[in-house]
């Protein structure tokens with residue numbers, strides 16, 4: 001699918017610093033992007049660099065500090081990456097306790113094609129609340145890239161820095177565009 005708008009939500013984990021890779025992948029395929037960060041996630045990113053690249057304010061609260069009061073474009077797809085243990089559990093429960101979680105909750109409810117890429121270590125991923133959260137999100141139709149079939153596994157505790165280098169930004173984009181294409185075909189009645 002060529003062209004569309006990708007909403008990106010980043011959480012407070014190391015790979016957030018590399019989100020420009022996702023923005024660049026999208027732009028290469030003529031997609032526009034906007035970035036929303038959780039209140040903790042904002043400390044992990046270079047806000048001016050992202051704003052320069054996307055041409056839009058990074059949002060993390062209901063207040064808009066840069067004076068850019070335009071509402072976000074309608075999203076053709078949503079990628080939540082990196083998604084923390086904390087935010088994945090919250091999204092599965094439907095908690096909307098900050099701007100990012102509120103917009104995620106609503107976009108999933110509107111059935112916007114959604115891809116979540118967790119960045120969690122094996123100790124966190126072993127917890128039953130997390131395993132339940134992933135199962136529940138998948139049940140709801142959210143694509144969670146995790147497990148051997150997605151070639152994206154939780155890393156051993158303490159090895160996040162190494163794993164960060166292989167964060168699957170391109171796969172996240174390709175998965176999101178695939179879902180968006182399928183959704184568009186279903187709506188238009190074309191195969």
Ligand SMILES: Cc1cc2nc3c(=O)[nH]c(=O)nc-3n(C[C@H](O)[C@H](O)[C@H](O)COP(=O)(O)O)c2cc1C
Pocket residue numbers: 010011012013014038039040041083084085086087088119120121124160
């Ligand atoms: C330097 C640093 C790195 C972190 N890395 C991760 C991580 O890789 N995965 C994770 O789930 N939490 C990680 N955390 C913990 C989260 O930041 C913490 O749970 C936070 O509350 C998540 O907020 P958010 O889900 O609203 O973004 C890290 C924290 C710090 C300070």
